[in-house]
Amino acid sequence: MRITIHRGTEQIGGCVTEYEHKGWRLFVDYGEQLPGTVKSDKLLGIEGLTKGELSKSALLITHYHSDHIGRIEDLSPELPIYIGKIARDIQEYVSEHKRFVDPEGLTVVERLKCANTFVPGEAFKFGPFTVIPVTIDHSAFDAYAFRIETDGVSTFHTGDFRTHGFRSGKLPAVIEKYIGKVDYMVCEATNAGRPDATAETEHELQKRFEQAFRDNKYNIVYLSSTNIDRLFALYHAALKFRRPFYVDGYQRHIMDIVTQRDSMWGKSSLYNYGKYEPKTLQRDGDDFRVIPEFEKFLEEQGYVLIARASKRFDDLIAKMPGEPKKRYLSSWTGCLNPNSEAYNPALVASLSQGFEYMHTSGHCDMASLEFLVEILSPKAVIPIHTDNAEAFAKHLSDRWPVIHLKDGESINPIGGQYTDGTYAEIIAINKPTDEHKVIANDGGCKWWSLDNRHVGYFGKWNDATNMLQAISYAPKRLLGYNIEDEEDMSPFYVVAYDHNFKRITEYEWESHAPGEGNFQEMDWLKPGDKVLAVIRDFDAVIPCEIIGPLSEEFLKAEKEADEMCPFTYEEIKEEMWDWDWDKVIVRPLVRLADEYKSMPEQMLVQRVDIYPYREFDL
Structure with missing residues (x-):
């Protein structure tokens, strides 16, 4: 599902968002730009909305405020419009009333008379999309958010909302019953520039x-x-x-x-x-x-x-x-x-x-917005309807990946049901947890728990890199990024990047077994180097000393030390894939143990899971 923010990443109001899959398009809102906005073209040239083929397109309206519905008179009568029933009736009457001073009001009335309405909480289909509208509290009555899903990817489009209105109390129950967890959240961020403000109910x-x-x-x-x-x-x-x-x-x-x-x-x-x-x-x-x-x-x-x-x-x-x-x-x-x-x-x-x-806002404060993100638990959040996306990211990105798109930019994730695809991951550190105890520490080194965020599957490598480069996440805790291209459900091509998105390590499926050309590849790593290694068995990031590349001698020694192993060394070697040979022997400077296992004095780490050493101060 390709998600494009045509307008709204740097302004409040006038937002236009597109969800596209296999030529089918769902647009959300098409309104006036607010006074004071640096105006772009009033009639945006958007394929499937303002021009081109319309037979596979539809427009969803979140609510009747003019910055969300105000330009529908520019759109072809052939384009289906979906809106809440009472919202439609209110806007139809308002436009009818204003048509004596604003002739465009009559066009709006004609469009609304033909509009489709929906039932809150009841899913409806449009092409490959499944849409679930849910009522939300806003200063416009009968306002909606939408769960939009296709091809195994789900998004929650919030529209404008608040959590301090008369009807806000049921929002968590509504989300749990009708929405559940989602992959992505396209979220209004009107009050991002006032992160400490709290709204009177x-x-x-x-x-x-x-x-x-x-x-x-x-x-x-x-x-x-x-x-x-x-x-x-x-x-x-x-x-x-x-x-x-x-x-x-x-x-x-x-x-x-x-x-x-x-x-x-x-x-x-x-x-x-x-x-x-x-x-x-x-x-x-x-x-x-x-x-x-x-x-x-x-x-x-x-x-x-x-x-x-x-x-x-x-x-x-x-x-x-x-x-x-x-x-x-x-x-x-x-x-x-x-x-x-x-x-x-x-x-x-x-x-x-x-x-x-005597007034209170129709938009949520940042604390309430964060509460909603917690409930939905998305892979990443895309802010719109904001003139301060940087402030939004600063407030939210220590806990949730925030995708900062520019107008006209897109993300293009695919569903995780595909056996082959490109996997994008953020690697960050966090404070140590009490799930592990330290059994050895060489020199009082700091260690960290692993905070890795899977932000999506993609059909193309560039889609994954574009996504990661647009994301803000945990800037004080960020270690790096990992992109993995899979074939036959196994790593085929993997690149690790540092926190500045500089490529540091690359793996490509081929010739890493003993006797082949890439056996014992070390790249930038040298024996004696101090590095940070992602130890996935312990969900930890540990300072380590590089010992050297994986060797057959090391594997044989491990086999002999494991008295419970029922296989011979040759049988173990026969079962190893190319990926299994691309590992490095390290000496963990901090050794951990949990209820089931403990770190040995020397261990193997995947080469792409090793990062240059740096200090963190949390």
Whole structure:
């Protein structure tokens, strides 16, 4: 499965990701680039999406925010689109509403009317792909992540998500039931530049609004019309203290889409109206109607008004009784910054009399993101939807390999079910564990436990090298890399690289047995050298002294020392493969033992498992 990030490795929003196998293509999201982004071509030239053959392509939409869905009007009607049912209904209504000021809205409506919807947790097929959509918590309602699998390779595409919303608590159970472990994770990293930030939960924010509505009689809140969870939280906070909750007809219709649909959310008290439903503002032409009875009721009862930055709302608020009027901003503050392309002078004017900022992010903090990675346990993580991939890698890469792609770059792993392929491995060290005890230490040397990460199988050698060169992992603990090309399920061509990806050792299947041309090949190794050897039987990295190449004399001595061995030396020699002869005799400077075995004073190590000696300070 080839995974390509067409856009999103160096910017928040406007992401486009492609999953391809044998000419079949699944794309995830095709949205607007956010204000302030250095714009690339608005219409990307992507085969199977914006041009070329479309019969084997489809587009998955994670949610209805414009930076994820906003350019679907550019796409051919022949391209199938998949989206959540309520998300589709909300976006269809929003686009229909906006079409009077934005003619492209009508095209979006037409596209959405033909869109396919799916059922959360139920797998569906598209060509060779199996897709499992699961609901996730985000500031857009009915948002989804996708498990995408083909050819034995699985990926979890997170979309935008958070773990501090009302619906976040069930995420671990959802992952366990529907997703399980995956090979790769394509992950939003919006807050990578704020790794120490922790987000206030939606429940905590709702409690603060309850306090505010109790203490203040006249309340005006500015927020996104499609931030469904926040809207209903404010409604219930107002209801608790019997503050009438006012919205315009547009906002009320969006809320009704959620409450009146037969969906999985119907049982939640959050998404149902209480004893007093939201009150809909009445229109008088282009303005809201304000009559004496309305004014008197508001003055007596107080109110919570959900407002938007517009002259119509400003005029209404000026006529509404009650002083002081308490204003709140419950959305991103970037639109208040005059130096930002997102600057909204109308909102600044509406808030000019002062406001209290009460908001929490729609995106996860880095600690929560790491928790999700722990559950999914991928071979590697690809960050997207970020303007700081380096910060993401710095935060996460000590525990998980992070693949830092540029826009347009790909990885191309294959499934492990193939008998022949190219295997890519990261070799790192870690602190010693208590599974082994030291039985000898020549000179107080340090030793390390082995931390090796298999990051994938590949059909081509270059795919493996490109993957490893794009990975950040454990920079303070990194020993090197290993790429192995297998034939007939045995090593055929193996290269070891140091931590700077410099080639240090090469093995090729041929002529390593006694009497053949490559017998006792040593390459850069010399007797007496101090090296670091990967001792795989002990999952350890041990400082060793090079004694020399494998010899028949050494093998015979080992055979004679093993009284339990039922085979003759000639029988042992007959069974040895070319790979078995490419070993080096070393003297471990630290000798370990466990419950079943102990290191001898001299032992054999595969030549490609030996690295130049260097110190580590963990």
